[in-house]
Amino acid sequence: MADLLDGKALATRLxxxxxxxxxxxxxxxGRPPGLAVLMVGxxxxxxxxxxxxxxxxxxxxxxxxxxHFPTDTSQAELKQVIQSLNQDDRVDGILVQLPxxxxxxxxxxxxxxxxxxxxxxxxxxxxxxxxxxxPGLRSCTPAGVMRxxxxxxxxxxxxxxxxxxxxxxxxxxxxxxxxxxxxxxTIAHSRTADLAAVARTADILVTAxxxxxxxxxxxVKPGAIVVDVGINRITQTTGKSQLVGDVDFEAxxxxxxxxxxxxxxxxxxxxTMLLHNTVWSYCQRLNLAP
Ligand code: NDP
Numbered sequence: 095m096a097d098l099l100d101g102k103a104l105a106t107r108l109x110x111x112x113x114x115x116x117x118x119x120x121x122x123x124g125r126p127p128g129l130a131v132l133m134v135g136x137x138x139x140x141x142x143x144x145x146x147x148x149x150x151x152x153x154x155x156x157x158x159x160x161x162h163f164p165t166d167t168s169q170a171e172l173k174q175v176i177q178s179l180n181q182d183d184r185v186d187g188i189l190v191q192l193p194x195x196x197x198x199x200x201x202x203x204x205x206x207x208x209x210x211x212x213x214x215x216x217x218x219x220x221x222x223x224x225x226x227x228x229p230g231l232r233s234c235t236p237a238g239v240m241r242x243x244x245x246x247x248x249x250x251x252x253x254x255x256x257x258x259x260x261x262x263x264x265x266x267x268x269x270x271x272x273x274x275x276x277x278x279x280t281i282a283h284s285r286t287a288d289l290a291a292v293a294r295t296a297d298i299l300v301t302a303x304x305x306x307x308x309x310x311x312x313x314v315k316p317g318a319i320v321v322d323v324g325i326n327r328i329t330q331t332t333g334k335s336q337l338v339g340d341v342d343f344e345a346x347x348x349x350x351x352x353x354x355x356x357x358x359x360x361x362x363x364x365x366t367m368l369l370h371n372t373v374w375s376y377c378q379r380l381n382l383a384p
Contacts, residue, residue: 096350099321101238104245105362109154112369116155119373119382127376128157129187129213129368130179134172135165135195139327144191150365156372159185165195172198173206180208186379187213187372192263210379213371216262224270231371236268238363239300239321240275248298248319248352250277256293258282258309258340259302264323268300289313301340309341311349320350323360 120126129151133144148158159182161175172190179188188211194200204212209219215233223230243250255277259265269281282292293299293313299320301309306326314320324340339356347353354360377384 096320096347096353099242099246099319099352099354099359101242101354101360101363102358104242105366108241108366109150109369112366112373113154115384116373119377119384120155123376123380123382125184126155126157127186127372128159128182128184129189129372130159130161130182130185131189131191132161132163132172132175133191134163134167134198137193140191140193147189147365147368150369151372154369156369157184167198169198169202172203176203176206180206180211185211186376187211187368189213189368211375213368213375215267215371221262221267224267224274227274231375232271232367233263233267234367234371235264235302235323235360235364236271237367237370238360239268239323240271241367242321242354242360242363243298243319246352250275250298252276252278253297254278254280254295255298255300256280256282256296257300257302258286258289258293259300259304259323261302264302268302268323272298272300303340305340306338307340307342309346311342311345314346314349316349317351318349320346320353321360322354322356325356325361 131144131147151158179185188207190203204216207217209217212220212231215231220231250272255272257265257269260281260283269279273279282289286292290313294315296318299318302323304324306328322339322341326338327335328338329335337357
């Protein structure tokens with residue numbers, strides 16, 4: 095039977111610590127840290143994520159400078175907004191909520207964000223710093239995975255980590271972070287031959303796929319650590335909707351040694367790392383020792 099990697103409990107504790115830290119820092123700096131979350135369109139899932147981020151900001155004392163734009167907002171308009179936030183001294187972090195409507199070029203917009211305000215750690219400069227092992231803003235979801243493992247003293251050193259998923263948002267940066275933590279890393283994806291056999295070699299199996307319950311017990315080495323990043327909404331036979339991960343939790347639970355629940359695993363850790371990044375930028379920009 096696995097033990098739970100309780101991201102929700104850790105996130106609550108870390109946010110409490112962060113709020114104490116922010117109180118002291120804001121007194122020294124004369125202003126609180128500030129985060130601007132930009133949302134375009136009416137995607138209900140994105141709107142819920144943005145609300146969650148803004149609520150978490152107010153809980154720890156970070157000022158929100160969020161803006162919500164209609165679906166037909168142009169690339170040029172958004173570029174201008176990002177450029178003015180880059181110049182705004184109250185703003186330490188800027189985040190563009192993804193996905194964007196189809197007519198917008200997300201990569202070009204993310205590249206407009208000043209690297210020292212890149213709260214999501216997706217700017218090429220920050221991804222480059224990660225590749226080189228230099229300090230910098232790290233992508234929130236992978237950073238949340240690493241922080242959760244660290245808190246449970248699950249050291250990746252010498253372990254074989256298999257990351258399923260190679261997105262720039264999760265899979266690729268996470269593989270680099272696991273490598274930095276001295277794991278031996280394999281990245282699997284939709285073209286991987288015999289995914290089950292590859293997954294079964296993992297001491298640490300991380301899924302960032304976006305396919306409900308794709309990972310079944312036959313794909314998990316007995317005693318493996320299983321981290322499920324996936325968030326998928328499914329409709330039950332009763333017609334009720336439910337959030338599930340990429341892992342068939344009930345079936346894999348008896349096989350793994352540690353496992354994250356969905357919800358309550360990596361989701362809350364991602365938000366916490368966003369707050370952490372904003373405070374980190376604030377300290378760097380104002381030359382404050384945290
Ligand atoms: P993407 O769609 O960008 O990437 C999915 C990856 O999974 C791709 O690399 C794809 O391979 C791979 N993949 C898809 N289907 C299969 C398959 N059948 N077998 C093997 N690999 C497969 O998704 P994201 O990385 O953005 O997100 C992944 C999941 O994580 C989603 O459920 C998302 O909602 C969730 N998420 C959760 C967060 C959190 O806070 N918990 C934050 C961010 C995302 P290929 O490259 O070959 O197409």
